[in-house]
Amino acid sequence: MTPRFAQRMAEVRPSAIGELLALGADPSIISFGGGYPDATLFPAEELEACFREVIRAPGGQAMQYAPSNGLPRLRQQIAGLMQADGVACTAEDVLVLQGSQQGLDFAARMLVDPGEVIVTEDPTFLGALIAFQPSQPRFAVVPVDAEGMQTDLLAEVLAANPQARMLYTVPDFQNPTGVTLSLARRHELIRLANAHDLVVIEDTPYRQIRFAGESLPTLKSLDSEGRVIHLGSFSKVLVPGLRLGWAVAAPALLARMGLLKVAADTQTSTLNMAVASLYLDRYDLAAHVAGLRRAYAAKKEVMLDAIRRHFPQEIGATDPEGGLFTWLRFPEGFDATAFMREVALPRARVAYVPGATFFPLTPRPNHARLNFSAQPEAKIREGIKALGEALKSHPR
């Protein structure tokens, strides 16, 4: 048979750079591509102890079905983490998710009719665009500078798109650029959301990984009208392999997301929820995260130092205060996708993510995202040096 697919699949397509990124999985390539945390820093012993304890607990409840909105104790602990970060909420305001990615899917399905507008940063997280596509949105985009989404331009975009339903932002150490939304712009973003009746999706996977400067208030903590859906994740602060994230939102929004959770996959893994909950009870997550911060700060320094040393002067790189990424700006006319295919992979044996893919509407080919968390420091030096030499010997 030749299947006939639903209309909503029209824009659901394989990533144009999937094949290129797959080449980066070759172990002889130094990959700065994925957003992987450093596996040598995973709290393996502690997690092993937690799995042992929850599996041995009488009654086998950690292996059984669980409530679809999450284990009550874990919801309570997540509410505690959010309170400590300045968000007034209780366990009732928390929905446990299969990674915060699931919250992106649910938000778009819940809020966006086909053809309606989602506003995003430009560039923005590719995974969010992928999550939103099956809801058949149109995108409107707001450029990013060193202080994050440019809220003066957001005002213009909203004026031009009065029917916009939802705004998506990564305010802390944005993916892919690494920049952080300034405090003044956070207030302005909330003011604009209130004025235009937008729901704001605040995606914060990197928030805890801050190297420098003061933590800024979450958008959720500035939200007086219950229009911010805050998404959090254990992937970067604990381990990605648990696939645990969460949403904090006003009751009417969270209830609908909870219904979609029942529909989509019934529940997140009981074992993984029980283990995360026990870890939070038994161990000091903040101390563990402090170690991650130090390690990733050092790696970021190594990468930026190597970039300054080896890259041609005209290539810019952001210096993020946290997170996992720096964002390269090559001269106009440079095609980072072609360079990766023709030079970086085959000659320098280095992979990155070409920047074009992060722009929802108009790809700008003279950018690339580099991850500094996954590789050991020696590999960062080696890979950036090789990339720099390739850039110098193959000017485009």
Next chain:
Amino acid sequence: MTPRFAQRMAEVRPSAIGELLALGADPSIISFGGGYPDATLFPAEELEACFREVIRAPGGQAMQYAPSNGLPRLRQQIAGLMQADGVACTAEDVLVLQGSQQGLDFAARMLVDPGEVIVTEDPTFLGALIAFQPSQPRFAVVPVDAEGMQTDLLAEVLAANPQARMLYTVPDFQNPTGVTLSLARRHELIRLANAHDLVVIEDTPYRQIRFAGESLPTLKSLDSEGRVIHLGSFSKVLVPGLRLGWAVAAPALLARMGLLKVAADTQTSTLNMAVASLYLDRYDLAAHVAGLRRAYAAKKEVMLDAIRRHFPQEIGATDPEGGLFTWLRFPEGFDATAFMREVALPRARVAYVPGATFFPLTPRPNHARLNFSAQPEAKIREGIKALGEALKSHPR
């Protein structure tokens, strides 16, 4: 704010019996409500050993991100299980899912435009109706008898609904009725699907839990045109808390489901996939399942024996050859929902799932689903006796 939701949320509503079922969670109630496997039969020691081994493996890969379509070794092992069950397939034909529930969501999203028809058994699995609702289908239903979906009536339903897109069935030990689709009807169902260009969703969570009779070929094994999406699950044969299921389907279908997987939650938990894979390498799943079969067969006998002994004669109960459920038929005019609220819960201290909720179009209130896998045998006897006495002393 008062959120405005997308059109697709119109039919996404809390279950009408959610509150009633929540009452069944009271530990002083004997619940035959949920579809829970028996937690005392979970292979806890083996799973603990598997978690230990995958967490300790050098490189920490079990805690890291993994390919979104599943760990290659696990896909290969699942293909092996399917081959042993008569389905010609390879690892490439397998997509790992967050429980087979996720396959229901993906199938409907991929295939069904708003207002298009999904054909289901009548009654059918409530979770499937919940999974399908956000895709805004209409339902057409086919009654079930002792040999499963009545394919002569299916032919009529398809003639009346030429635009039907998808057919959903639980051919083995159906939820909620416990009945199994006969071999002749399996062939007829495939013939009709071919004639009407339907995609068939074959949901098989209970297939391995057979007490009596011979295993019948899966619909997928009879599918010569690549139009069956087979869904399988480790929830009943291993543990639900891993949330692991899979789809086997033709390349064009599986590729689209894989794109929805990336969009929906990126991937299933690496840890849980690695543990299931190691369990399949280290232990004898078939021997474990043989033990489950014996235990659940004994419980089914205890329940049906107690029903024969204590229930009024006019109440019918299916005698399934496998699975987790028997299906009660009360006399016309009996309202199993009202009886549960007014008598079974407060007086007999027993819970079940009122049958009305399983009928997609026209609820028939004189039915109920009883689960026999979760409770110990003594509780089954006690609960059925109490329910029988309540039915006799409160005729309706």
